[in-house]
Amino acid sequence: MSAFLLNRLFQSIVLLVIVSIIGFTVLNLMPGGPLAQFGLDPGMTQKDVERLAAQLGLNRPLWIQYLDWAWRLMQGDWGHSFRDGSSVLAVIGRHLLATLLLMGTSTALAIAAGTWIGIRGATHRYSLFDYCATVGAMVALSVPTFWFGLIGIYIFTLKLGWVPAGNMYTIGDGSVLDYLHHLILPSMVLSLVHVAIWSRYMRTATLDALSQDFVKTARAKGVRERRILLKHVIGNALLPMITLAGMQLPSILTGALVTETVFTWPGMGRLFLDSLGYSDYPVVMGLLIFSAILVVLGNLIADIVIATVDPRIRLA
Amino acid sequence: MTKGSATTSSYSRRDALRMMAIGGAAGLIAPNLLGKPAHARTPTKPTGRVIVGLGQEPTVFNPLMAHIEVDDGVHFSVFDALFRIDPQGVIQPNLAVEVPDQKNGGISEDGLKWRIRLRDDVRWHDGKPFSAEDVKFTLELITSPNFRSWRTAGHALVRDITVLSPTEISWRMEEAFAPYLSFLTETFIVPKHILEKEANPNNAAFNQAPVGTGAFKWGKRVAGDHLELVANTEYFGDGPHIERLVFKYIPDLTVLYTQFKSGDIDLVGQPYITPDHYVEAKTLPNRVVTLLPRTSFESFYLNLERPQFKELAVREALYAAIDKEAIIQGLYYGVPTPTETFMPRQSFFFNANLPLHQFDLNRAGKILDQAGWAKGADGIRAKNGVRLSFSNSTTSGDPLREQLQQFLQQTFAQLGVEMKISNLPAAVMWGEFWMQSQFDSVIVGSSYLIGADPDVTNRLHSRSIGAKGGRGSNNAQYANPEVDALLDKGARTFDPEARRAIYSRVQELVRRDLPFLPLYQSNSVEGLKKGINGFVPNGNTRTESWNALAWYWAS
Numbered sequence: 125m126s127a128f129l130l131n132r133l134f135q136s137i138v139l140l141v142i143v144s145i146i147g148f149t150v151l152n153l154m155p156g157g158p159l160a161q162f163g164l165d166p167g168m169t170q171k172d173v174e175r176l177a178a179q180l181g182l183n184r185p186l187w188i189q190y191l192d193w194a195w196r197l198m199q200g201d202w203g204h205s206f207r208d209g210s211s212v213l214a215v216i217g218r219h220l221l222a223t224l225l226l227m228g229t230s231t232a233l234a235i236a237a238g239t240w241i242g243i244r245g246a247t248h249r250y251s252l253f254d255y256c257a258t259v260g261a262m263v264a265l266s267v268p269t270f271w272f273g274l275i276g277i278y279i280f281t282l283k284l285g286w287v288p289a290g291n292m293y294t295i296g297d298g299s300v301l302d303y304l305h306h307l308i309l310p311s312m313v314l315s316l317v318h319v320a321i322w323s324r325y326m327r328t329a330t331l332d333a334l335s336q337d338f339v340k341t342a343r344a345k346g347v348r349e350r351r352i353l354l355k356h357v358i359g360n361a362l363l364p365m366i367t368l369a370g371m372q373l374p375s376i377l378t379g380a381l382v383t384e385t386v387f388t389w390p391g392m393g394r395l396f397l398d399s400l401g402y403s404d405y406p407v408v409m410g411l412l413i414f415s416a417i418l419v420v421l422g423n424l425i426a427d428i429v430i431a432t433v434d435p436r437i438r439l440a
Numbered sequence: 441m442t443k444g445s446a447t448t449s450s451y452s453r454r455d456a457l458r459m460m461a462i463g464g465a466a467g468l469i470a471p472n473l474l475g476k477p478a479h480a481r482t483p484t485k486p487t488g489r490v491i492v493g494l495g496q497e498p499t500v501f502n503p504l505m506a507h508i509e510v511d512d513g514v515h516f517s518v519f520d521a522l523f524r525i526d527p528q529g530v531i532q533p534n535l536a537v538e539v540p541d542q543k544n545g546g547i548s549e550d551g552l553k554w555r556i557r558l559r560d561d562v563r564w565h566d567g568k569p570f571s572a573e574d575v576k577f578t579l580e581l582i583t584s585p586n587f588r589s590w591r592t593a594g595h596a597l598v599r600d601i602t603v604l605s606p607t608e609i610s611w612r613m614e615e616a617f618a619p620y621l622s623f624l625t626e627t628f629i630v631p632k633h634i635l636e637k638e639a640n641p642n643n644a645a646f647n648q649a650p651v652g653t654g655a656f657k658w659g660k661r662v663a664g665d666h667l668e669l670v671a672n673t674e675y676f677g678d679g680p681h682i683e684r685l686v687f688k689y690i691p692d693l694t695v696l697y698t699q700f701k702s703g704d705i706d707l708v709g710q711p712y713i714t715p716d717h718y719v720e721a722k723t724l725p726n727r728v729v730t731l732l733p734r735t736s737f738e739s740f741y742l743n744l745e746r747p748q749f750k751e752l753a754v755r756e757a758l759y760a761a762i763d764k765e766a767i768i769q770g771l772y773y774g775v776p777t778p779t780e781t782f783m784p785r786q787s788f789f790f791n792a793n794l795p796l797h798q799f800d801l802n803r804a805g806k807i808l809d810q811a812g813w814a815k816g817a818d819g820i821r822a823k824n825g826v827r828l829s830f831s832n833s834t835t836s837g838d839p840l841r842e843q844l845q846q847f848l849q850q851t852f853a854q855l856g857v858e859m860k861i862s863n864l865p866a867a868v869m870w871g872e873f874w875m876q877s878q879f880d881s882v883i884v885g886s887s888y889l890i891g892a893d894p895d896v897t898n899r900l901h902s903r904s905i906g907a908k909g910g911r912g913s914n915n916a917q918y919a920n921p922e923v924d925a926l927l928d929k930g931a932r933t934f935d936p937e938a939r940r941a942i943y944s945r946v947q948e949l950v951r952r953d954l955p956f957l958p959l960y961q962s963n964s965v966e967g968l969k970k971g972i973n974g975f976v977p978n979g980n981t982r983t984e985s986w987n988a989l990a991w992y993w994a995s
Contacts, residue, residue: 156867161508163870166898167591167623167890168506170875170911176506179588179642208499209588209643218663274694281702289702290695295491295666295686388690388699390664398497398664398691403867 136420140413141194147412148190151405157182158206158403180206193409202413203406205399212410215395222292223379223391225303230311231376234318235369241319242326243358246334257327261320272313273386280309290387310387314380318372325368329361336360363434370426374418378411481973481995482681486671488993489684490972492985493696493705497689498667501658502647503628504582506590510687510710513985517669517685519628519652522556522575523621524986525892527978529788531621535559535570535629535653539621542934551616551934558607561676564631565657571606577632579611581641588642593890594620595627616932618939622893626981629653655680655989665689679989681974687985697721706969709984713965715775715840726970731775731963733979735784735892738776738885739956740832740848743877745907745917747826753811754828755954760804761855762848764797768960771843776960781947782888782896784961786979789894789940791947797958804855813856821856829858830880833873836863841883877907877915885962892980894943897927900950918955 159176162168177183181192196203202212245254281289287309288294293302333339334357342352379393392411399407431437492513500507503515522536531539537557540546547554562570581587582595589595597614604610613620631651638644649658655677656669666688671680688705690696697717699705701724713721713729721729740762742749749755764778779785780794813821813828821828832848834841842863849859859881864873873879888896897912898904902919904912923946930942951958966984968975974990 154867155865156871160867160871162506163874164884164886165591166887166913167593169591169593169898170906170913172590172592175592176588179586204643205499208501209505209647211643215663222664277695277698282698289698289704290690291688291699291704292665295668295688296489296684385691386695388665388688388692388695390662390689394664394691 132424139420140416143416144194144409144413145190147409148193149186151403151408152186152189154403156403158405161402197413202410205407206404207402212406215407216392216410216414219390219392219395220377222389223377223384223393226307226310226314226384226389226391227376227379229307230314231318231372233311234315234322237315238319238322239326239365241323243330243353243361245323245327246330247353249331257323261324264316264320268382269313269317269380270382270386272316273310273383276309276313277386290389292389310383310389314383322368325365326361329364330357333357333360363430366430366433367426370422370429373422373425374415377418378415482992483995486673486680486683488682489686490682490707490988490991491686491688491705492707492709493688493690493699494709495691495693495696495711497664498687500647501650502630502641502644504578504587504589504630505642505647506588509982512981512983513687513709513988514667514669515628516654516981516983516986517656517988518650518654518658519630520562520654521625521628523625525622525625525978525980527786527976527980529786529892529980531625535562547934551618551932552613553610554613555604555608555610558609559676560607562653563674564653565651565672568631568633570629570653572603572609573606574629574632575609576601576603577636578627578629581630581635582627586642591623591890594623618931618934619890619893619895622891626891656685659684675989677989681990681992682988685985685988700727700967703969706972707975707984708967711964713967715773715965718773718775718965721965721967727967728970729965729967730977732966732977732984733777733784733786734962734964735887735889735979736885736962737779737782737784737888738883738959738962739782740959741882741884741956742916743879743881744955745877746830746880748828748830748880751811752953753807754813755957757804757807757855758852758857759797759954759957760800760807761851761857762797762957762959763799763851764959765799767844767847771840771847772960775963775965777963778959779961780951780958782899782950782958783894783943783947784889784979787889787892787894788936789943791944794947794951801851801854808855815856819856820858827858828856829860831860831862832881832883833862833864833869833879834883835866835869837865844883874915875906875913877905877917894939895927895931896946897931900946900955901927916955918953920949920953923949
């Protein structure tokens, strides 16, 4: 186990270095840069822009900028935002909870609904339910989320007036009920895609398990179908889902770009989009490293959990 | 904006409204905003809350640091400057008790010595008294080498700042520079007693929880969502009348409009309601939707060093071939106002007597014929081996501008002029391509003024051509010795009437020379809930929230 972990740690560090180098390079290759927003400001002279570039250290060679950034990161200094001067960790901290709330809720919804739909689809294969679930999943996967979001706002807010048109809470209220009320529409919209993905995987995994020899044996023994399903099928079908859940972990914390924008949700996805728009390099790099660490962690946790629940797999 | 009788020029919201009416801009505001006496029913103590929706998030709260337009609303509310600019473009005292000029002795005859008298009844939000030391500290911080300050133009000329008393300060200018007065209306004063203790003012805690002298105090901020300011009941001026002022960040413009419709926000701030929603917005119940004049000026901008554009006849012909009315009504939903000059119409320096553009394709053809631009075998006009063919660029992904380009492309084609469309992403477009004049022609909208000062040296002086080593953004590479001389003179002249004559002449010359073909002056579609009183638009600032201290809810 410890050899496995050491190996993993080494792999992860190599991965993080590669990710950060690619990220840093691509970011800096992007035309414009953080000072482009002042290009049409009549009062900012060329001199002002050059001065700001020097103050931000942008006039140094790229590799020096990278090494400087990486060296500071190793010492625990994630840098400061170009926009407002706050430390990157503080900026991330300000957006993390909002994302956790939205993504946590929608992922929980998606897993619950997806698992149920997937299993039912597999056990009632080619039934009307199965067809509907399949078509529904195709629609959910192919229609862009922002469209669902806007249609949702149009119907449930403007026409029916049931839920608010976005925002995390009413300014001046902010009670638990108020949060929940605001959470309904975005979490539903967001979970649509995940229900679709999850149910498709679950259906396949269940079908896979159903065709295994031990299921046939159980049936031959006369075990009741319900018991077979609960005891033999679902347990086995859930194994690949653990990996999927592990892959899901980063997105729970890094947020949803589009949904957060449509529903004016102050989460990490929107932070990323905004920081990219302003070429706020330190924050974008911080988010990149943060999500890379989460990907590594998510996979690691999934591996460990699988090894724990599935005796056939040994970590070496 | 002053309460005491100590001031020579007492300026209130009432005055602002009256001036608006006199200024002829009143028609832009719904009558019910002006109909009642605005002062009659202001609450005795600040009550209620106004939520302003913004399409970009304000993040820079130290007003001296590099920032963008949406940050201005916070700065105007939390801080005060020495002066403010009113909707007519007239400078009024704010922290100063009077506006210095050569007549009252505040500015010496040669324009080099400035002396400002300050109010004695101002306190910082933490209770400490405001004094001339704060002004000195602010002006020095702006030019301090390690501080990431915003604009330094003008400030860089200030020398020998001397605090004469807590309410009086003087300095010397390296050269006479009249626009500085206007720059000071956007230079908010920061507290010395807090910032002097900071080792690195760029990352100071103050920048996330600012302390000012303004009508609103810092409340709290939920990053990515909103920030809340609370009434400063100790404010020295008239107001504030609302208890809380909230700036809410809504990144998607359709959602911004939707939340205005649904009532989640009370007032739509930058970038306002999109023109395609203008007609519908006007029909919304319990909402007041009006057009606000902005300083941004949209033009078909030419690179005069290109052989196609060197001849005035070509520029005149192209201008005559632009059907502005069709563009404004057909493409822009009637929102912008046609114009002949870069100077916004709300400016004190606007020249209203410029020759009016007329769309006339036949005349355009005749001008080109007379100038010897004859159609070749390919149907494109040419003269001395130069084909009348050029590219036009703008920010890609801007559907309205792209339609405008196609429209012009078709009209120009009828004239025997070939226009190729070649658009670029914003970051590429407004970088070197723009600053170093690498384009043939561009469709661009931007303000020409710094603050509300008419000095456009940066845009039109031959010294300001970036491609020729200049320091400004005269990217059309326009060079007219008379304009140069006028701009030099204007920057040294302090008397507003004398300056008006100078800049009127500049506008005349630029209208004649057509270094860019004026299209329109931008208006914003402003929306607010019925019941918000005291809202006065001010096209001489960059924000709708420049006077939030005067807002109040009808009781």
